[in-house]
Amino acid sequence: MSKSLKRVMGAIGAAGLDLQPVEMPESTRTAAEAAAAVGCALDQIVKSIVFQGQDSGRIHLFLTAGGNQVDPDKASALAGEALGRADAGVVRDRTGFAIGGVAPVGHLTPCPVHLDPRLCDFATVWAAAGTPRHVFAIAPDDLLRLTGATLAPFTRG
Numbered sequence: 001m002s003k004s005l006k007r008v009m010g011a012i013g014a015a016g017l018d019l020q021p022v023e024m025p026e027s028t029r030t031a032a033e034a035a036a037a038v039g040c041a042l043d044q045i046v047k048s049i050v051f052q053g054q055d056s057g058r059i060h061l062f063l064t065a066g067g068n069q070v071d072p073d074k075a076s077a078l079a080g081e082a083l084g085r086a087d088a089g090v091v092r093d094r095t096g097f098a099i100g101g102v103a104p105v106g107h108l109t110p111c112p113v114h115l116d117p118r119l120c121d122f123a124t125v126w127a128a129a130g131t132p133r134h135v136f137a138i139a140p141d142d143l144l145r146l147t148g149a150t151l152a153p154f155t156r157g
């Protein structure tokens with residue numbers, strides 16, 4: 001098992017949840033690929049989008065429904081500082097995951113987490129498990145508890 005996958009499953013187990021990762025035969029690097037592999041709605045895929053404070057350098061994680069986009073102004077208002085998208089190197093250094101496999105939990109450095117209310121429209125959603133081929137299913141309420149996320153709108157439209 002990869003170190004990244006192990007870290008994600010460790011965090012899930014430590015929270016008292018009994019969830020299993022699913023290894024897909026094809027890439028789940030993008031939300032569209034993950035939805036196709038799982039056979040679920042695009043919005044049931046949890047995108048883990050990392051933004052960074054332009055002054056502080058601190059990162060924030062936005063758990064976003066697959067078909068939604070983070071609105072940088074709304075995201076900045078929630079964070080209380082101007083945010084821009086974190087580059088791939090920052091994402092890897094802070095989370096320990098490469099883009100395409102960033103999980104909602106198991107980050108090397110914990111950071112504030114925000115959850116898109118759209119994800120709560122489903123009984124189950126699917127998130128990356130630390131690799132571009134592993135995903136896991138979770139109830140949105142459990143995802144909220146697991147990540148300590150704040151539920152607030154931050155998407156475009």
Ligand code: 5CA
Nearest residue numbers: 028029030031034047048087088100101127128
């Ligand atoms: N495994 C899938 C679904 S669970 C996944 O990780 N999707 S994702 O949306 O969370 O990750 C891909 C996202 O990474 C893209 O939507 C894009 O927002 C972001 N991304 C892709 N390339 C870069 C890059 N070079 N720098 C920063 N962010 C990037």
